[in-house]
Amino acid sequence: MKRPTIADVARRAGVSKGAVSYALNGQPGVSQATRERILAIATEIGFNPNRAARSLSGATADAVGLALCRPARTLGIEPFFMELISGVEAELSARSYALTLQVVADQEAEVAVYRRWWGERRVDGVLVCDLRTDDRRVPVLAELGLPAVVIGGPGGTGGLASVWSDDAAALVETVEYLAALGHRRIARVGGLPALLHTEIRTEAFTRVCRRLGLADAVTVPCDYTGEEGARATRRLLSSAGRPTAVLYDNDVMAIAGLSVAQEMGLAVPGDLSIVAWDDSPLCQLVHPPLTALGRDIPAYGAHAARQLLAVIGGSPAGRVQDETAHLTPRGSTAPPRVG
Amino acid sequence: MKRPTIADVARRAGVSKGAVSYALNGQPGVSQATRERILAIATEIGFNPNRAARSLSGATADAVGLALCRPARTLGIEPFFMELISGVEAELSARSYALTLQVVADQEAEVAVYRRWWGERRVDGVLVCDLRTDDRRVPVLAELGLPAVVIGGPGGTGGLASVWSDDAAALVETVEYLAALGHRRIARVGGLPALLHTEIRTEAFTRVCRRLGLADAVTVPCDYTGEEGARATRRLLSSAGRPTAVLYDNDVMAIAGLSVAQEMGLAVPGDLSIVAWDDSPLCQLVHPPLTALGRDIPAYGAHAARQLLAVIGGSPAGRVQDETAHLTPRGSTAPPRVG
DNA sequence: CTGAAAGCGCTTACAG
DNA sequence: CTGAAAGCGCTTACAG
Numbered sequence: 001m002k003r004p005t006i007a008d009v010a011r012r013a014g015v016s017k018g019a020v021s022y023a024l025n026g027q028p029g030v031s032q033a034t035r036e037r038i039l040a041i042a043t044e045i046g047f048n049p050n051r052a053a054r055s056l057s058g059a060t061a062d063a064v065g066l067a068l069c070r071p072a073r074t075l076g077i078e079p080f081f082m083e084l085i086s087g088v089e090a091e092l093s094a095r096s097y098a099l100t101l102q103v104v105a106d107q108e109a110e111v112a113v114y115r116r117w118w119g120e121r122r123v124d125g126v127l128v129c130d131l132r133t134d135d136r137r138v139p140v141l142a143e144l145g146l147p148a149v150v151i152g153g154p155g156g157t158g159g160l161a162s163v164w165s166d167d168a169a170a171l172v173e174t175v176e177y178l179a180a181l182g183h184r185r186i187a188r189v190g191g192l193p194a195l196l197h198t199e200i201r202t203e204a205f206t207r208v209c210r211r212l213g214l215a216d217a218v219t220v221p222c223d224y225t226g227e228e229g230a231r232a233t234r235r236l237l238s239s240a241g242r243p244t245a246v247l248y249d250n251d252v253m254a255i256a257g258l259s260v261a262q263e264m265g266l267a268v269p270g271d272l273s274i275v276a277w278d279d280s281p282l283c284q285l286v287h288p289p290l291t292a293l294g295r296d297i298p299a300y301g302a303h304a305a306r307q308l309l310a311v312i313g314g315s316p317a318g319r320v321q322d323e324t325a326h327l328t329p330r331g332s333t334a335p336p337r338v339g
Numbered sequence: 340m341k342r343p344t345i346a347d348v349a350r351r352a353g354v355s356k357g358a359v360s361y362a363l364n365g366q367p368g369v370s371q372a373t374r375e376r377i378l379a380i381a382t383e384i385g386f387n388p389n390r391a392a393r394s395l396s397g398a399t400a401d402a403v404g405l406a407l408c409r410p411a412r413t414l415g416i417e418p419f420f421m422e423l424i425s426g427v428e429a430e431l432s433a434r435s436y437a438l439t440l441q442v443v444a445d446q447e448a449e450v451a452v453y454r455r456w457w458g459e460r461r462v463d464g465v466l467v468c469d470l471r472t473d474d475r476r477v478p479v480l481a482e483l484g485l486p487a488v489v490i491g492g493p494g495g496t497g498g499l500a501s502v503w504s505d506d507a508a509a510l511v512e513t514v515e516y517l518a519a520l521g522h523r524r525i526a527r528v529g530g531l532p533a534l535l536h537t538e539i540r541t542e543a544f545t546r547v548c549r550r551l552g553l554a555d556a557v558t559v560p561c562d563y564t565g566e567e568g569a570r571a572t573r574r575l576l577s578s579a580g581r582p583t584a585v586l587y588d589n590d591v592m593a594i595a596g597l598s599v600a601q602e603m604g605l606a607v608p609g610d611l612s613i614v615a616w617d618d619s620p621l622c623q624l625v626h627p628p629l630t631a632l633g634r635d636i637p638a639y640g641a642h643a644a645r646q647l648l649a650v651i652g653g654s655p656a657g658r659v660q661d662e663t664a665h666l667t668p669r670g671s672t673a674p675p676r677v678g
Numbered sequence: 679c680t681g682a683a684a685g686c687g688c689t690t691a692c693a694g
Numbered sequence: 695c696t697g698a699a700a701g702c703g704c705t706t707a708c709a710g
Contacts (some may be wrong), residue, residue, distance in 0.1 A: 003458055005702095005703055005704085006703065006704060006705095007704095015680075016680070016682075017681095017703085017704080017705095018680080018681070018682080018683095018706075019679090019680065019681080021704070021706080022680095022706095025705085027705095027706090028679090029706095030679070030680080034679085034680090046454065046458065048458025049703080050459060050702085050703050050704065051391070051459040051460060051461050052390070052391040052392070052394035052395040052400070052460055052702085052703080053395050053686090053702070054703080054704055055704090056392050056395055056685090056687065056702090056703080056704070057685080057686055057704050057705040058686090058704080058705060058706095061390075061391070075421050075422075075425055076619065077621065079415035080415075082414050083415040085442075086414055089442040093442070098441070098461060099439065100402070100437045100438065100439055100440075101428065101440050102428060102432055102437070102438070103424075103425050103432070118387075119385065119386070120387045120388060120390040121342070121389050121390060121391060122437065226620050252620070252621075252624065255621075255624045280416060281565050282416065282565075282594075282621070284565065285569075285595045285598055286594070286598060286625065287602065297415075344686095344688085346688095355696070355698070356688080356697095357696080357697065357698080357699095358697080360690080361689095361690095366690090367695090368690095368695070368696075370695060373695085388687080389686085389687050389688065390688095391686085392686070392687030392689090392702090393687080395688070395689090395703065396687080396688045396689040396690080396701080396702055397688080397690095397702090460703095
């Protein structure tokens with residue numbers, strides 16, 4: 001029941017261990033006939049090279065790390081991460097890289113995980129999510145020399161490679177669309193203010209509203225949960241001069257907002273237009289279906305994984321722009337009712 | 340910039356590599372004073388033992404594998420897996436085990452992954468999800484001798500360890516509750532029929548409905564997506580003698596069902612009661628909030644991880660029962676309107 | 679084209 | 695309590 005080693009293959013093939021290694025890795029050094037015989041025997045006895053041994057010799061772990069720093073409940077409820085992971089995974093497994101996942105409590109723990117992973121040679125590189133302003137992780141990764149790709153930006157990535165999407169452009173497009181429908185009072189229920197992409201969106205929102213001459217373009221900071229989204233919506237809709245359109249930084253808060261509007265007797269989209277950022281299938285399950293800003297998240301993950309493998313392979317750290325989110329109008333947006 | 344090895348620590352401490360190893364691993368063989376000096380030096384120079392080397396000697400990978408066999412879109416939309424993973428992860432990282440994740444297309448690919456992982460010594464054990472009737476993976480895992488814990492059952496787990504929850508009991512409790520409210524026509528929108536837990540639920544549903552003398556207790560098989568859930572609901576509600584209560588096998592289908600009811604002009608819960616299996620935060624975001632069958636999924640994952648570590652450690656393969664899902668009545672269930 | 683050997687960085691009997 | 699050495703299973707120069 002012992003798992004076969006390269007020595008077992010060598011013995012059965014009547015060659016040296018070195019020859020087996022060359023044959024298996026497609027290196028020159030063995031004749032075509034010998035190579036085929038060796039491969040056939042390896043397959044026959046179910047040989048798989050011991051990763052630890054290979055890693056110890058070759059110095060690559062053939063694994064990539066992903067540390068997620070969000071509370072368990074928001075991790076579960078947001079389709080974003082699972083979609084991202086499935087895209088990352090598809091790309092990695094095609095090149096027989098493993099994905100090592102770790103959930104961490106905070107940035108300090110995350111940095112400790114990076115140090116340990118790299119020190120242990122557990123991973124060859126990491127994918128970094130949820131970029132913050134003045135992110136502590138960026139200098140640490142640079143100092144360690146740990147190959148990394150930041151999923152986010154632009155900006156704030158130091159010398160690290162990154163894949164980013166132009167959230168500012170998507171936001172401007174959305175606000176212009178709402179303004180074209182006739183909305184003059186637009187509010188936003190935002191994500192965690194510490195995250196860089198929240199800041200980018202907030203700034204773009206303020207700027208475009210000013211440019212269009214829209215009244216106080218307020219952003220209420222939230223934590224992506226339905227509870228906070230509902231509370232923020234309730235507050236916005238109770239205010240004098242309540243908004244006629246609200247833009248939410250994720251789908252869960254948008255759905256919560258829709259519920260609040262209905263509970264307060266406001267018609268959507270008649271009295272209130274709603275736009276969700278992140279176009280998951282959830283947006284189409286509610287009534288009315290939500291107008292949403294979406295893009296291909298698995299492809300984004302695959303893109304990031306591909307770039308990380310390139311960086312691990314020695315490519316210079318580039319900043320690659322991914323697709324910009326696009327607006328899909330559905331039943332939750334319309335011109336505001338006159339009055 | 341080279342990462343320090345045990346030899347560096349030994350040199351600075353003026354001891355042998357063996358002594359460093361003993362000190363680091365809490366083995367006897369070094370004096371207390373020497374141990375402390377060695378640990379201090381290791382910390383000071385940022386030493387982390389190379390995993391590959393340790394694994395090659397000690398024969399353990401200190402990693403656990405999880406292969407997920409679901410299409411990317413249902414993976415993303417269902418909170419279940421991410422919650423499970425976060426629970427698994429919490430338990431593993433507390434014991435400094437890594438989680439290796441792989442998304443696979445089908446059972447064949449999954450079995451291939453297990454063979455490879457085990458052959459490569461990439462993992463010390465695996466967690467198995469989505470158990471099927473006559474599951475191919477069970478005999479393969481037994482044959483390989485790969486430590487495994489099946490998340491599911493009861494039954495169908497062969498000689499493998501498992502953690503399971505009594506879905507049949509939860510289902511019976513739910514149907515009895517609906518019957519007590521006065522419902523006589525109850526239907527069910529089920530999950531993938533190939534999954535064992537779907538079969539267990541279907542059988543329990545048929546049995547309890549017969550016992551209570553309820554009319555044709557139909558189960559419509561679906562794939563957990565909102566689209567199929569909506570379609571099934573539309574069909575059920577269009578039939579003569581339409582049900583007054585529907586039980587859904589996941590929250591996404593339940594929410595889709597709620598939408599369909601509203602689109603068809605039926606009041607929930609007046610004309611139709613709805614119960615969702617899986618009580619995620621989504622259930623409380625919609626109007627009315629959904630009565631749901633829930634339990635602590637992260638704890639379930641932690642439980643499974645704990646058991647897997649025990650099996651890896653040599654404990655006999657047990658079948659451990661986890662908490663049974665409990666019903667939380669909310670606004671989507673009520674006595675049926677007379678008429 | 680092939681074989682014998684060193685070495686990756688640990689762990690663990692085995693002597694002192 | 696400590697040191698020297700073998701060995702885990704690969705990869706890769708280095709000789710033939």
